Amino acid sequence: xxxxxxxxxxxxxxxxxxxxxxxxxxxxxxxxxxxxxxxxxxxxxxxxxxxxxxxxxxxxxxxxxxxxxxxxxxxxxxxxxxxxxxxxxxxxxxxxxxxxxxxxxxxxxxxxxx
Amino acid sequence: xxxxxxxxxxxxxxxxxxxxxxxxxxxxxxxxxxxxxxxxxxxxxxxxxxxxxxxxxxxxxxxxxxxxxxxxxxxxxxxxxxxxxxxxxxxxxxxxxxxxxxxxxxxxxxx
Numbered sequence: 001x002x003x004x005x006x007x008x009x010x011x012x013x014x015x016x017x018x019x020x021x022x023x024x025x026x027x028x029x030x031x032x033x034x035x036x037x038x039x040x041x042x043x044x045x046x047x048x049x050x051x052x053x054x055x056x057x058x059x060x061x062x063x064x065x066x067x068x069x070x071x072x073x074x075x076x077x078x079x080x081x082x083x084x085x086x087x088x089x090x091x092x093x094x095x096x097x098x099x100x101x102x103x104x105x106x107x108x109x110x111x112x113x114x
Numbered sequence: 115x116x117x118x119x120x121x122x123x124x125x126x127x128x129x130x131x132x133x134x135x136x137x138x139x140x141x142x143x144x145x146x147x148x149x150x151x152x153x154x155x156x157x158x159x160x161x162x163x164x165x166x167x168x169x170x171x172x173x174x175x176x177x178x179x180x181x182x183x184x185x186x187x188x189x190x191x192x193x194x195x196x197x198x199x200x201x202x203x204x205x206x207x208x209x210x211x212x213x214x215x216x217x218x219x220x221x222x223x224x225x
Contacts, residue, residue: 042218103159104159105159
């Protein structure tokens with residue numbers, strides 16, 4: 001049973017560019033949440049997708065957008081990259097309304113903005 | 115908004131010793147998570163605590179939850195070097211369906 005997968009593993013971009021990160025949830029999960037973890041800090045919630053809609057959003061600017069596909073996979077897009085966007089981006093999946101409380105995290109994508 | 119604080123931020127301990135990491139959360143939460151993170155890696159789920167008084171143990175780690183005191187603890191018994199990592203607690207914000215993480219505790223177990 002594949003767990004949560006993310007791609008790419010590492011990414012280097014230049015300020016002002018745009019980036020797309022991808023996440024496939026654990027088998028049987030339909031809800032995907034994205035978190036940003038800056039170096040030395042705890043993860044910060046970006047947004048959550050369920051039924052292809054953004055259900056919740058954290059305190060992140062509109063430069064951060066996302067999408068969920070019918071197969072429950074998700075993308076995180078960041079436009080007009082800033083140096084401060086350099087971080088580990090984590091995807092977590094769960095099953096909405098199943099009664100399971102586990103939040104499974106993927107391996108993350110390390111984004112470096114130069 | 116729900117806030118989560120951990121202490122200490124850094125813990126250096128000798129092998130064989132016991133210690134406790136504390137996690138305080140600002141508002142009532144009925145779900146508390148503990149994660150381990152190794153350098154450059156993702157989050158590994160350790161425990162999910164779902165009710166007041168819940169206690170879970172796995173190997174040398176034991177976690178507890180006191181919702182009335184808004185406190186969770188992660189107790190380490192007879193530490194070994196392999197436990198060296200950063201430990202995060204996270205409280206579930208039911209109003210917004212998201213995890214609120216603490217700042218993490220960097221644990222270094224010295225031989």
